[in-house]
Amino acid sequence: MNAAGIRCATTDDLDNLITSNAGAYVTKSATPDPRVGNPSPRMKGLPNGSINAMGLPNHGLDYYLDYVLADQKKRPDRMNFLSVAGITLDDNLQMLHTIQDSAFNGFTELNLSCPNVPGKPQVGYDFGRVQEVLTAVFDFFTKPLGVKLPPYFDMAHFDQIAAILNRYPLAFVNTINSVGNGLVINAETETAVLKPKGGFGGIGGASIKPIALANVRALRLRLNPTIAIIGTGGVVNGQDVFEHLLCGADMVQIGSKFGFEGTPLFDRLNQELSAIMATKGYTSIADFKGKLKTLD
Numbered sequence: 053m054n055a056a057g058i059r060c061a062t063t064d065d066l067d068n069l070i071t072s073n074a075g076a077y078v079t080k081s082a083t084p085d086p087r088v089g090n091p092s093p094r095m096k097g098l099p100n101g102s103i104n105a106m107g108l109p110n111h112g113l114d115y116y117l118d119y120v121l122a123d124q125k126k127r128p129d130r131m132n133f134l135s136v137a138g139i140t141l142d143d144n145l146q147m148l149h150t151i152q153d154s155a156f157n158g159f160t161e162l163n164l165s166c167p168n169v170p171g172k173p174q175v176g177y178d179f180g181r182v183q184e185v186l187t188a189v190f191d192f193f194t195k196p197l198g199v200k201l202p203p204y205f206d207m208a209h210f211d212q213i214a215a216i217l218n219r220y221p222l223a224f225v226n227t228i229n230s231v232g233n234g235l236v237i238n239a240e241t242e243t244a245v246l247k248p249k250g251g252f253g254g255i256g257g258a259s260i261k262p263i264a265l266a267n268v269r270a271l272r273l274r275l276n277p278t279i280a281i282i283g284t285g286g287v288v289n290g291q292d293v294f295e296h297l298l299c300g301a302d303m304v305q306i307g308s309k310f311g312f313e314g315t316p317l318f319d320r321l322n323q324e325l326s327a328i329m330a331t332k333g334y335t336s337i338a339d340f341k342g343k344l345k346t347l348d
């Protein structure tokens with residue numbers, strides 16, 4: 053499926069996704085009200101990925117909630133994900149109450165990892181805040197909900213975030229969001245390529261795959277088996293999908309590459325993954341999911 057933020061901000065984008073061979077879709081992370089986001093240029097394609105400092109531009113929760121409600125009426129058998137990214141805890145709770153009180157029966161993805169709202173730290177890097185948010189959310193929210201996490205880079209942090217997440221009835225954890233606050237420069241003009249935040253932005257694409265796979269594997273080894281894992285980050289071909297699944301992902305999202313290639317990507321990845329499975333004699337993802345071997 054797509055990753056939140058990529059070709060999923062408008063009803064046209066979402067129509068393209070539901071008529072594609074993607075297994076599911078997720079909507080652009082919503083704030084309670086429409087949001088313009090950061091000034092452009094705020095996203096740049098790179099030779100092996102992308103950098104972005106979008107700043108959560110979106111049409112507001114009602115726009116996306118209306119869309120998924122209409123979709124679930126038309127296609128009750130299909131999975132859909134509604135992403136929310138409140139700037140404050142109150143915004144998140146307000147949006148989740150709206151979703152809880154609505155007829156929506158799909159998955160909610162609570163984005164705790166947007167790196168691009170100036171002055172707002174990523175909740176995912178403040179473990180106390182993560183606990184505060186999830187305690188408040190699960191005080192009332194009973195529908196399937198998962199969290200979108202930033203990448204972690206320290207074994208103790210994998211231990212700490214997993215210990216927190218295991219205390220809540222999460223349907224899934226989506227790991228990772230972009231690698232926050234990288235910097236891409238144009239050496240010829242001696243200028244940062246993005247306008248917002250002095251050019252700092254989230255990095256996506258092939259270069260972040262080792263970080264994404266590590267986070268998928270570390271969390272799969274630590275989270276309760278009742279918590280599914282969506283693997284996101286660095287997927288450009290069927291082998292990358294295979295590697296995410298091997299690390300323990302139950303589903304895979306594609307961001308940067310989907311941004312460049314569009315919906316034909318899903319057909320290509322499905323074909324490439326099927327070819328790899330056939331070569332290896334696997335007839336089902338269950339044959340190899342989570343079965344990464346180590347050298348010890």
Ligand SMILES: O=C1NC(=O)NC(C(=O)O)N1
Binds near residue numbers: 104109166230
């Ligand atoms: O969670 C997010 N991750 C990103 O890389 N960018 C967007 C954004 O800036 O809106 N949000």
